[in-house]
Amino acid sequence: MLANLRQLASPKNFYQFAGTIYPWILFLAVGTLCFGLVWGLLYSPPDYQQGETVRIMYLHVPMAIMSMAAYMVMAGASAVGLVWHLKTAHIVARSCAPIGAMFTLVTLVTGALWGKPMWGTWWQWDARLTSELILLFLYLGYIGLYQAIDVVETAERACALLALVGVVNIPIIHFSVEWWHTLHQGPTISRLNPTIDASLMGPLYLMILAHWMIFMAYVLMHSRTAILARERKTQWVKSLV
Amino acid sequence: MNPKRKQRLISVIAIVVGVSLAAAILLYALRQNINLFFTPSQIISGEAPLGTTIRVGGLVKADSVIHPQEGVAMRFVVTDNVGEVTVSYSGLLPDLFREGQGVVAIGVLNAEKKLIASEVLAKHDETYMPPEVYEAMKASAEDSTIKQP
């Protein structure tokens, strides 16, 4: 049973599996993104306090959710890679890093562009903003560490450890607004009764879905490239090209 | 599960638990430095230093904003429903600054524990709704208060 699973998760099988499904996920991602953009920008109302700037939420919140979700996937895959010595898991973990870094950077930039008109500042060293910046450094550190080590197996193991150590930052980001006094407001949708009207929640949830699709499609695409590089000396890659 | 994998799984869990404990201790020790601002009640109890730049956060008290004639600093009261701190400020206010809403004022406490602010930021809450919904909610809230004996 476990041997069968290992066979299914071999780089060769994963390469083919990813190649089959990523175009479909990409197609769904573009569809939901276009729908979400039109809904959020044109057919949703302004906020009673924040006016039209609330439309930045449709990007900022999904990007922030994915910046943390991508890290959780990266850390989870790293743990599987370490415990079961599964090559594919290490490759998926590595593919999460650049995409997660993109989500984090966009979260910070859209947050600054939202903070300036509403709060009156681009940046404050409050716990939420600072811990999200640390997340960006974790991603960049992961990428840098991987490139700094020449032996692939060593690089994978070192990066997996870094991913596991950094996972402590995720609950800190999430709960920072409850544990400390911050300029950033508390949670809106991750509570029992979301304090957001249905007319703004619709486009928000659609955009969160779109960002999940983008993440999955990009990780599958990036993993395929990483598998080719990792397995370039094997017979199946040689017969592929 | 074979013993080697079990061993590695235990190591992985140990790393995550260990780092979490270390982080928890560190954050607990630094908790006062991580807070972005002091609350008005903390300032009244003397937790905030005088004479250096600090931040005060709370709600702008209703009917407390005073705009004197030009050239004189405006004043308002920040409250956390326990304590109150008076803030004086001359400068641009963020668009979201209004009575009853959250605010973070950056400045220096003088001897009377009044904050001479150099910057005022707005802190909004986590509620989002269209203006019509807000008006409807306000109207129904007023209705129900009238009906009450």
Add this chain to the structure above:
Amino acid sequence: MGEITGMSFSSWSAFLDMGGYGLYVWGSYGFALASIVWVFLAIWWQHRRQLDQLRTIAQRQAELEKREDESEA
């Protein structure tokens, strides 16, 4: 999920103006979409480059083997 309300803007200029916050709203959308597209292209190009590289190596190896065969003959 929320019902779709009517169009929120009465004109194109109001849409671009975003209640006076156009720079911030469009800046956010511009940066986010540019990042999404840029990362897609980067991943795409990297895959193409990887395939090209592997093909070049395979070709070179084939040529080497061919030359060795000829010299043996």
